[in-house]
Amino acid sequence: MMDGFTATAKKVLTLDTMNPNVKKVEYAVRGPIVQRAAQIEKELAQGVKKPFTEVIRANIGDCHAMGQKPITFFRQVLALCLYPDLLEDNKFPEDVKSRAQRILQACSGGSLGSYSTSQGIELVRQDVARYIERRDGGIPSNPDNIYLTAGASDGIVTMLKLMVSGEGPSRTGVMISIPQYPLYSAALADLAAVQVNYYLDEEKCWSLDISELQRSLKEARKHCSPRVLCIINPGNPTGQVQSRQCIEDVIRFAAEENLFLMADEVYQDNVYAGGCEFHSFKKVLFEMGPEYSDRVELASFHSTSKCYMGECGFRGGYMEVVNLDPDVKLQLTKLVSVRLCPPVTGQALLDLVVNPPQPDEPSYHTFIQERTHTLAALAEKAMMTQQILNQVSGIKCNPVQGAMYSFPRIQIPPKAVTAAQENGQTPDMFYCMKLLEEKGICLVPGSGFGQRDGTYHFRMTILPPTEKLKIVLVKIKEFHQSFTQQFS
Missing domain, CATH: 3.90.1150.10 (Aspartate Aminotransferase, domain 1)
Incomplete structure (x- = not known):
């Protein structure tokens, strides 16, 4: 003793x-x-x-x-990836088997139990980039700008870590909607960043008004240095879907005020109301022309946990960064390397979400x-x-x-x-x-x-x-x- x-x-x-x-x-x-x-x-x-x-x-x-029931194709492919002996089982459709083999071949040692690179399996990042290009009408996406994440939350917190700096009046301010998803307020408290609230208009179906962003920003600049504007579209907890005009206005505002845009788009398939349509910030940004697409910095996030998939437990997701300073990008890659890699099962699931069965494949109809x-x-x-x-x-x-x-x-x-x-x-x-x-x-x-x-x-x-x-x-x-x- x-x-x-x-x-x-x-x-x-x-x-x-x-x-x-x-x-x-x-x-x-x-x-x-x-x-x-x-x-x-x-x-x-x-x-x-x-x-x-x-x-x-x-x-x-x-x-x-x-x-909510799991999607059969996703679970079948994952079952084969986790227990490759099932590849010999004739109960599984051929497209399920070929998809499992393709994913396993992209894994070190042919096993989901291996670490991947910190940014995520290259094959999956390539498939995510192709998915984004299809979604956005052909606007290019570079796999090197894709980071696979443990759900969208992981990517959001990682980006906020990169953003927060300064002391006192120079401390980073992060603009978040009120109502907001508590991940944002929790992460900002943890990082000792300054939470800058802007209010959605409940009387107009929780719409976002640029004059409210301007009011919020002007007030915040008295006591911190606002650098980031966070948007959730479709909204959580409010369930609104932003119009294309609103997204354009937000992008102009971010450009004029020199703010980094973070677009949480995990509910992009969950649009129900007539006259509403999901528009990605990336697509609108590039369609607004080089004046904006060459200089507005954007990180957008998606997840396997929502939409029609609902696979929360697999912790799969991605973020795409646009116009990130190359030196900062090196720091981002370093930061994600600290946690080694995102869950490889989540990466495999994400690959199926962005690359689902095609019309000529046996699993397509189901x-x-x-x-x-x-x-x-x-x-x-x-x-x-x-x-x-x-x-x-x-x-x-x-x-x-x-x-x-x-x-x-x-x-x-x-x-x-x-x-x-x-x-x-x-x-x-x-x-x-x-x-x-x-x-x-x-x-x-x-x-x-x-x-x-x-x-x-x-x-x-x-x-x-x-x-x-x-x-x-x-x-x-x-x-x-x-x-x-x-x-x-």
């Missing part, structure tokens, strides 16, 4: 000695509501009587956890059928969510144009606001916690995403199966009516 050692020796790592930035990190979609939901599930399993028989989690965009069914079901549930919630007095839900969520505004009576304050909670946290305890419905309060002062919201996913989603919506309707009556 070391001299002087005592049983009362203090811990090296305490709340006082740990990184103070970590204590500022909050992540609403896995916050106190979700932790309480897990406790209630255990209580139900132990036989504790509740006014409901199950907790329905509508708090997070976890497609398969909500019952693939198209499954893809179409999944997206059609989401579109139906988006419409149903909006219609049912808008029938409730005191709830207003904008059209769910895209993505996987609704973000309804709720009226909370003054007595409930007071009760929440006495309970040390925000009013919408108080509301959502009571909904969970009384109805077994797990939602996320709008305060976790940001909202204008004096307004209250919740975010719910539209992912549960149609019949279960109807139950969720009816229970919310019943709860809101009784909650309003209780605190009126």
Whole structure:
């Protein structure tokens, strides 16, 4: 035993000695509501009587956890990649076998268990570049500008790490939409960057107004150095789809104000509303001509976790960088090399997403059928969510144009606001916690995403199966009516 050692020796790592930035990190979609939901599930399993028989989690965009079926082609190819002996099995279509062999040949040692290069398997990056070119009508994409990532989140955080510098008034400011996806606020808190809020217009279906960007930027320049503008399109949690005109306006604004653009486009296949269409920032940027395409710096992100795939657990994704300074690009490559490589199973899945079965291949019919069914079901549930919630007095839900969520505004009576304050909670946290305890419905309060002062919201996913989603919506309707009556 070391001299002087005592049983009362203090811990090296305490709340006082740990990184103070970590204590500022909050992540609403896995916050106190979700932790309480897990406790209630255990209580139900132990036989504790509740006014409901199950907790329905509508708090997070976890497609398969909500019952969405995997795409057969993806899982078949991955099964063969993970267990190549199945290549001898005649149950699998020939295009599945050839695709698995192609991916395995691109892996070191012919195994998904090998590390890849830090930027990602070259074959997959080439396929991603071809996918982007097809999506954007032939605008070139260079595989060397593609970085494969562990979901889009990994790429977003990596780029923010590159951006943040300075102290005091020179500290990097990052403009994020309010409401926002809490990844952004959490990452900025962790990096001690300055969060610069700009507000989406709820009265105009969560649209983005350039005058609001200008107001936000002007205010921020008084206390930090804004360098980055983050856009989520289609929106999370708000479900809006930006018009092409809006995207052009944003690009002009970024060019005029010398801002780096980060475009989170993980819901690009999730567009439901008539008259709405996804336009990539990359495509619009290049169609605006060299005045913009030669100088606006852009990083765009996509993921295997959303759209019709919903393969959250595989952690697959990519980012494409445009007009990045060559010296900075070397630093980016160095930074991603620290984590060795993205998950190789996620890279394999991504390759299938960007290079799906073709019309002359045996898996094509089933693939198209499954893809179409999944997206059609989401579109139906988006419409149903909006219609049912808008029938409730005191709830207003904008059209769910895209993505996987609704973000309804709720009226909370003054007595409930007071009760929440006495309970040390925000009013919408108080509301959502009571909904969970009384109805077994797990939602996320709008305060976790940001909202204008004096307004209250919740975010719910539209992912549960149609019949279960109807139950969720009816229970919310019943709860809101009784909650309003209780605190009126």
